[in-house]
Amino acid sequence: MAFTFQINDDVVWNHDEKLLAKAEDNTPDLIQTTVTPTAIAEITADEKSVNGFKSVVSDKNIARLEDYTLGRDEKIVLDLGDHYVGKFSVDIDSVGSPMDAPLYLRLKFAEIPAEIPAESADYDGWLSRSWIQEEFVHIDVLPMTLEMPRRYSCRYIELSVIDTSPKWKASFSNPTFVAESSVSMEQLPKPAIQDKELEAIYNISVKTLQDCMQTVFEDGPKRDRRLWIGDLRLQALANYHTFDDLALTKRCLYLFGGMTTEEGKIPANVFTEPKLTPDDTFLFDYSLFFATILFDYVEHTQDQEVLLDLYPAAKKEIDLALQQVDEQGRLVLTEDWPVFIDWSNEFDKATAGQAVMIYALKRFIQLAEKMNDVQLGDYQTICDQLESFAKTALYDEAKKQFVIEASGEVNVASQVWMVLAEVMDDETNKAIMETTVAEQFPITGIATPYMYHHVVEALFVAGLSDAAVQLMKDYWGTMIEMGADTFWEAFKPEEPNFSPYGSPIISSYCHAWSCTPAYLIKKYLA
């Protein structure tokens, strides 16, 4: 996530300590894996690679790293061989005359090669510069082991000597990266995927998911490094089909269930450090997803305790959302609780919002059945009204497309979410998605794997498996062609170097909401 911000400083929060204690009880011990660089890298311009740079293995031998001493303005790039999340250390010594000045060192941690040549001074976007993975360190006495205290998300590490003195140089040895995740690749069953392209997409999806699985499901380990509910929903689905780490999912569900506003609104994201804190950002669809994540979890685990604990929060949230449905069954969105659907604000999200409401309510109703909720009938009634309104007021029979009520606008998101909400019958859904493929593909103006995921899943739901597979290959496969080790926060096929923040050093190239092919492949193609 990111790319959106709200300030709501008058919110009154409920902290349910019983639920939050269960969240904390399920905090994982991170699994640590020691990684050593596989090569010294040369970063070179390459227009086919992401943001115009690729990495090639240098003539310099990583085994002889300590011999490549560095003085003022000299640098070297280490290649970990894959993307990892964790902490870096390196031994440093001085070579030459006695060390007559401090060592001044810059370290850059880069997920993709293009971050290495990018100048942080050139970045002037609104998103905090503090996310740039660049550190400046003075070392007064050598030799020493430099242990960087912060966690980084990277494949490439540039060591840049800003200065030594004319009398000595710095020598680096024993570079070590201790990678961290709540899960291990060793616990992952290897599926047999015949199609090599899909196999590669699957492998990079699970690597992306693994690197985002820390003490919460993070959106991106480089940035924002926190639990967003929209990412959580997709991560949880991918997780059930891969690592199946149920404790982490449970923890995240309890975090959201335990921190809601007084009236029951669930925040879009939460912080866990220095203490459990909900963010003051609210997105209508994200709030609703609490119920769908709970539904998915209970479906997968049949865990009655979790259902009993969290059903009240889901119900309160649904009730609050349903206050925005008018007598005709029309969802009326308000500015203080907008739908996200996608980063793009170039299309109208009203119909997609209506569909998400239906999608979530249908799943909540199944939970209400399990709970023998006396209001079950009421929920079913309003769900019928919502569906009925969608069918009558939002669907254009002739176009075989859902439209925006006010303007008649046709957009991809409306079709996709109405199909996912299964408002129409199977045949109509198929026709809707066939029309969408015919008239809206190739998709333009969408930069998020999040939205692309929903398009692919809608194709599968509509029975258009071939088109779904093709879109996965076109989208995630192209990221691989451009050098992805993990899937990215943002990718626009029609503008391959698009960054929502104007610089690769701020973008996240390992982002939770892009990990879903692992789920899609396992669920629809296995």
Place this chain on the structure above:
Amino acid sequence: MAFTFQINDDVVWNHDEKLLAKAEDNTPDLIQTTVTPTAIAEITADEKSVNGFKSVVSDKNIARLEDYTLGRDEKIVLDLGDHYVGKFSVDIDSVGSPMDAPLYLRLKFAEIPAEIPAESADYDGWLSRSWIQEEFVHIDVLPMTLEMPRRYSCRYIELSVIDTSPKWKASFSNPTFVAESSVSMEQLPKPAIQDKELEAIYNISVKTLQDCMQTVFEDGPKRDRRLWIGDLRLQALANYHTFDDLALTKRCLYLFGGMTTEEGKIPANVFTEPKLTPDDTFLFDYSLFFATILFDYVEHTQDQEVLLDLYPAAKKEIDLALQQVDEQGRLVLTEDWPVFIDWSNEFDKATAGQAVMIYALKRFIQLAEKMNDVQLGDYQTICDQLESFAKTALYDEAKKQFVIEASGEVNVASQVWMVLAEVMDDETNKAIMETTVAEQFPITGIATPYMYHHVVEALFVAGLSDAAVQLMKDYWGTMIEMGADTFWEAFKPEEPNFSPYGSPIISSYCHAWSCTPAYLIKKYLA
């Protein structure tokens, strides 16, 4: 020191472990004093102040520091009220929405106001940029106490927020500077100095000395932070007349006595971290000063143990130096063992070098007497030859000035050192210095308080107290007028903003060799 460098990588060193153990036994426990900022400072242009900037007290109240929250590109300058050497800490919290990005903070530690606006990127001198007292820190979780691990030398501390996020700001409180020195102002007797200008010069001299007295006599606590023998000689003299911390002086003498080259050459400076290490820099006059520092110490303390321990090293050093005296009594300097005398290389140093040889040899001879050295007569003979050569070949009777043999060049350093070496009788010395004042003053081309010290002392030795006092006031007094809290590494009255490195952020504004007015005032005016 600094402003000179040699690389001699083929030197074979003797480490005398017995002497070095005594050096380590005399390592002081540093005295720590907690200092809190007295004001928030505004740095403003002022052409009369050092490097064009002065500090004025801000309208902002330091007691309300935490209220002045800082977001992207906002900064605040803390004023400690005086120059100190030590470590900084500050409490930091976030104010506003939850902290949704790291805090990225720059800290600048400045001895003089002009260092605050100076851009480190603009510095391109040869001296290592690593000396710039500027740090960049990422903080992932607030609140926290930021404890900077390194030691700084400063009065002003700028806290610059590079970024927070649009949703919150950083709030600073409890800024604390723990000052360190081996001595305390409380152990310093307050002398009664009638002349207010001299009193101010004295006070700033002892403050300069105090801040340079750490686990060795450092040349400058900002830079180079190490023990140079030329600075030590002057610091030891000032120390005897002020704090009188004999252990630290003894420690430094043993450090040099314990680390000489195989042939007995004493290095210009030594390092004490990570282990005791001599530098590979050799200066002829600095090497000779080992004997004069030992002489001064023994004169002051009558410490027989130190004399017995260190006389052999002094003798070996003197013997080595005397190999460069030819049969006529002429010192023949060589490129691999140059005299320092002063940073300036715009004057010929041959005659001053001859004088330093005589100056040192005369003091060594007094040590040899105490030691009943059988070679005493030989040393006296060669000393006579050196003096005789100086009187006959280097002194121009008509000009009443010493000259350079080869060229006839007259310069200040030649007169000063010949007077300090007391080669001529008192009356001639007086005439030499009167001529120097008449013909060479105001001095130009000299940037070091080190050389100015020797000029002042030569004036005192020659009986010209008034001229000596005037020069002290003109030189050190002008630094005070320009805003000095401690005396500087470099100052050229005719070019007041001269920096030998091109930027104030590299210059040292608290430098040992400028602390000598405390000695001169106490020795010659008390």
